[in-house]
Amino acid sequence: MIESIGKARLSDIVADRLKQYIVDEGLSPGDRLPTEGQLAASFGISRLSLREATKSLGFLGIVEARPGRGLTVGSIKMDRVTRVIGFHPDLLNADPVSLIGTRVVIETGVLPHVARRMREDPSIRERLLSTNAELESADNLTRFVELDIRFHRLLIESSGLTPLIAFADVLTVFFRRFRESVKKAEWSAGIQAHNQIVEALHEGRIDAASELLRTHIESHAKRIPSNKADKRET
Amino acid sequence: MIESIGKARLSDIVADRLKQYIVDEGLSPGDRLPTEGQLAASFGISRLSLREATKSLGFLGIVEARPGRGLTVGSIKMDRVTRVIGFHPDLLNADPVSLIGTRVVIETGVLPHVARRMREDPSIRERLLSTNAELESADNLTRFVELDIRFHRLLIESSGLTPLIAFADVLTVFFRRFRESVKKAEWSAGIQAHNQIVEALHEGRIDAASELLRTHIESHAKRIPSNKADKRET
């Protein structure tokens, strides 16, 4: 309600007007919009104020701007919308236990899909194993983390459930500090777990793969200072 | 892919940096941010370029700006996200199979956590049943959809895995048109499914609850024109 007292900003008004223009004209992704100069003149405002509006819409991909070409109607991509979700309070305030639990839900949840697609497309297994082989030769933490992220992302990608890829990418940002606290002595256990997960999937042992993956992700809980890991009851 | 060729705009870079700052500083809604002038100086850019970033974030409620006071952390307004992108043709093109599959992964994935917490906190069940009772007296589609969203969100909230709430909010934006295509004759089946899920959880029958929930969510596939529902193999 505090919000409704506030005076509307030009940029907000203009953004809404632009959106309405797109709707009214029945425009589709790729269609040209008037130039910044023309729009600013139509609205009777400065070009910079107009840009504040177009940038707002551009943040979600609704409008795209290219020098020399102008403004076009953009396209909505789940990953772009999801990028915004990193500001969601439920993520910003997430405690480590929730982050771990969330990863477990997503990553074990995709395993039936991965296993099915692995049978149809053997290159999935090759790619996972190949990434893991790279992990084995990682010689510094940055590289190890990068490849660990790649392995897990590839696992989710292999499910075909693209929204979950975007979600996992967001989690990666918040989860990074846990990955970076992994001791070198623990790398080989992680790499071994990856291999075991892939083999269990390959053999269609989905429950076993889930259990391995859950244990692998939950291993991060051991390194959380002043935290009581929430024991899972089954 | 067109997007990745394009040079990153200052405003996009800065928006991401601001996000990282908010995360790194552990800031909550209402907390003060550095002023526009200070941020511009820190990033070594002009104040107007900095404003393009803050306006983008402000459009969605993530940052709030008040003359004389400065910038504060806001919270993302998902209803605004819905309003802004809800018109877009790309929402009509969102892949139903992925959306349904993703919802199934997330919502069935939280059930063990919900069941556990239900035993500790009986008000969870009361709240779910109460929302479903409201669903029973919904007399128009808008209300029905709103309450259906609320029921499913409450289910995820009840797990305590807060990041999944954020992700579910994104899915809700893309999934809305499917909910809105539910015929009134089908409402009671949905409401009944909700009740059965809650009771199965209450009785600790997690596998049964998962199956009911999966079936409930996948029921949307039946209404999707020109789509072949991907049969799940178990």
Add this chain to the structure above:
DNA sequence: ATTGGCAGATTGTCAGATAAACTTGATTCA
């Protein structure tokens, strides 16, 4: 203790400008 005024701080918006990227048309070359 409360209210009003003022100065300083901060955002909102503008004008004018240059740099970078893109498009189009003309010219040259094989």
Add this chain to the structure above:
DNA sequence: TGAATCAAGTTTATCTGACAATCTGCCAAT
């Protein structure tokens, strides 16, 4: 004749400098 190259014009990206509107804190008056 078709393809490649180049120059000019167009458009966005970003900047400097400036003024207007709003807010906050402090001080004086009641």
